[in-house]
Amino acid sequence: MENEKGYLGVTPPISTSESTDREKDITATLMEELRRQNTFESEDEARTREIVLGRVAALVKAFVRQISLAHGFSETAAAAAGGKIFTFGSYRLGVHGPGSDIDTLCVVPKHVSREDFFDVFEKMLRDTEGVTEVSGVPDAYVPIIKMKISNIPIDFLMARLALSSIPEDLTLQDDNLLRNLDDRCIRSLGDEILRLVPNVAVFRDSLRCIKLWAQRRAIYSNVNGFLGGVAWAMLVARICQLYPNAIAGAIVSRFFIIMYQWSWPQPVLLKQIEEGPLQVRVWNPRLYPGDRSHRMPIITPAYPAMCATHNVTASTQMIMTEEFKKGADIVDKIIVGKANWEELFVKHDFFHKYRYYLQIIASTGDPALQLKWSGTVESRLRQLVMKLEFVDSLTLAHPFVKGFEQVSYCLTEEEVRLVAQGETNEAIQKHTKEDLEGKEGASTVYTTTFYIGLAIEAKQHNSHVGHSSTLPDNVFEPGERQPKPAQKKRPKPMKGSGKSNNTSPDLPATKKPRPSYTLPDSAAPPPYSFKPAENGHPPILSPTPLQHVDGTSGLPMYINGKGPGEIKSPQLPFGENVAVATGAGGP
Structure with missing residues (x-):
């Protein structure tokens, strides 16, 4: 799906070079490690999922029929009211693993309400043979029903279309079908990621790696302020757009380095979104005070271009940035043969x-x-x-x-x-x-x-x-030793002063104190804008659109008074010079 300029995405590719022999080698070892890590499901489980989805589709039709009859529909009209399911998330993208849940969207006609979904459909699930652990959370940001059927976990979301019946051949490609949905329904809709990547197989292999890494490092959770499945998929998809001819090993290596260097106030977009009050408000948090909480804006490509990372907080953003840096250091060693992929998937601490x-x-x-x-x-x-x-x-x-x-x-x-x-x-x-x-x-x-x-x-x-x-x-997992309670000590005064040093037993035991973010004595030169600290948040130094990452110093920022070039940044592999546009197009 190339645009009129001949490339996918909102900015041109960084490189269209074919894969090198070294990239092919590290890709082969990556796939071996993913298989060793048991990230692929068996054929038997795949068949079970297909059977389960068939049962779920029948349940949704029965639910719509029951509600239609309650509204006075004739038996014929109630049966024709339809109801359809769409899968999304990791299952739809083809990157699910053993035991993964299936994200399922129930599309219903206009006379079926959200109250019906949580009162009637949830009860139907409880009464269905083989269904266990049914739990509805109607007041969540994304209202959801969770359950297991034949031991396959499924998350149900609902979307009500402005139609009197749901036809069997319905697709959600037509934005006009979606424009009359209420706000909570909009949040339930899927995405077009697979249509926006140059090579689906490379995208899936790369995303499978990044998902495993994020899970092992305990930063895979939208509800807890990290990134969820859609956001991780969009980040990987954007790197695939920037390197359309790269294979999985090269995509993964570039992913960590670019993510660490990225100026996050600039949004990540897979395609140009239509302009309008809602879209501009969502993806340009700098211009609208009400959206400043969107710290890592990643905008879904499906109507109406919602921010998939509204849950990210100052703390979780800092934690993820640290993990991007650690990942970048490891893949840099993998490229030169000083580390293996197993080290990337080490469990969190x-x-x-x-x-x-x-x-x-x-x-x-x-x-x-x-x-x-x-x-x-x-x-x-x-x-x-x-x-x-x-x-x-x-x-x-x-x-x-x-x-x-x-x-x-x-x-x-x-x-x-x-x-x-x-x-x-x-x-x-x-x-x-x-x-x-x-x-x-x-x-x-x-x-x-x-x-x-x-x-x-x-x-x-x-x-x-x-x-x-x-x-x-x-x-703790079996065999994992529990740390002994640390002994609290008073911080010793710094030599030559009456003030205490910058260490404390109250900080993380294995970490140095967080650096303070300050500008040097001279103001930051254009083209950067500086927002001072306020309400407990650190200051922000932002590049203007179309600022470049040269692979040497990273995006300009000042840490403890040190400016660009004074702080070591991860290098992009294979020595290429990389320019990443940081305007509306995202990374």
């Missing part, structure tokens, strides 16, 4: 990284209610992180990407209280379901525990931070 953790526990006495309640709590964690970012003593609030579920059998009301507060002891953990029989006050408690790592800035000598107990064993 979240539960070894911080000295203090905030623990949020969602608990109920009913498994079905627990699914709803824990989902609701998880959907609110991002708001908590944003509030924490304004606490003066905190330099970083790092949410973990998933909750930890546990079932506890409590013999007394006191044990119930302890479990709900996260204070389970060894005695409670030894209780079994049989121990509860015939005991008054005994009950089963279902808990989901979420964690936020806290980096706390250096304290004065008379400051105090409350004691925090050690992390529970269930956050």
Whole structure:
């Protein structure tokens, strides 16, 4: 799908060179590692998914028929009302792995309401044979029903079209069908990514690698303020557009380096979006104060061009930037033969990284209610992180990407209280379901525990931070040693001054204090604009459109008074000079 200028995307390719022998070698080893990491599903599981989707399609038609009859439709008209499913996300893109969920969009006619979806359809799912773990979250940013059928997890979203019936041959390519949808329906729609990449096979192999890396590094979670599947897919697709003839190994190596160097206030776009109040407001947060929260704008190519990264916070952006840098360093070594792909997929160190953790526990006495309640709590964690970012003593609030579920059998009301507060002891953990029989006050408690790592800035000598107990064993994998509680020490005064140095036991145990972002004595020269720090956020130094990345110094920025060229930046592979347009076209 090339535009009138002969290339995909909103800017010309950086390079159209064919793959080198070295690129072919590292691509071969990459695919071997992906197979070793079990990222491809078996043929049996693939067939099971097809059968499950057939059952789901029939359920949606039955749901629409039932609602149509309730609205007074005749039997014939109710049967003709239709209803159709569309898959999207990793399954639609062809990059799902064993156990991955299927993102499914239920398209219904105009007389079927969202209330019907959560009241009637959710009940139908619960009553269907082979369906388990049904959980609807109607108040989430993207209203969703989660469930498993034949042990295949499925996420259901709903879109209501302005049609009296849904034809069998319906596609969502016509934007005119989508213009009358309400706001929450719009967020439910898929994308056109596969139509906008030069080579689908290369895109899929590259994205499979990036997804595995993001999951291992615990930065794959839209709900917790990181990037979700659509955003990661769009980033990889944009790199594929910039290198249309590159193969997977080359795409992955360039991905990390360009992402680390990218000036994120400039949006990522796969195609030119139509101009208008909504589109301009969404993808140009610099011009509209209400959209300044879009820190890493990645705009979906399907109508109406929504920002797929609205959840990103100051803390999660900083964490992802650090991971891009680490990834860039590793692939640089892979290119020259000093590392292998396995090192890119090393597991995160979240539960070894911080000295203090905030623990949020969602608990109920009913498994079905627990699914709803824990989902609701998880959907609110991002708001908590944003509030924490304004606490003066905190330099970083790092949410973990998933909750930890546990079932506890409590013999007394006191044990119930302890479990709900996260204070389970060894005695409670030894209780079994049989121990509860015939005991008054005994009950089963279902808990989901979420964690936020806290980096706390250096304290004065008379400051105090409350004691925090050690992390529970269930956050660690078998054989993984739990770190010993760190001994708190007073920071020693710097030599020759009465002030304390810039270290503190309250900072992450393995990290140096976060650098301060300051300009040198002289103002930043044009063509850069500088926005001073405000409301706890760091200052922003922004390049004007069409500023170039030369592969040597990266995008200009000042860190601790050092300007362009004074800070080492990852190099693009194979020695090429790269210019990345940072105007409306994105990276």
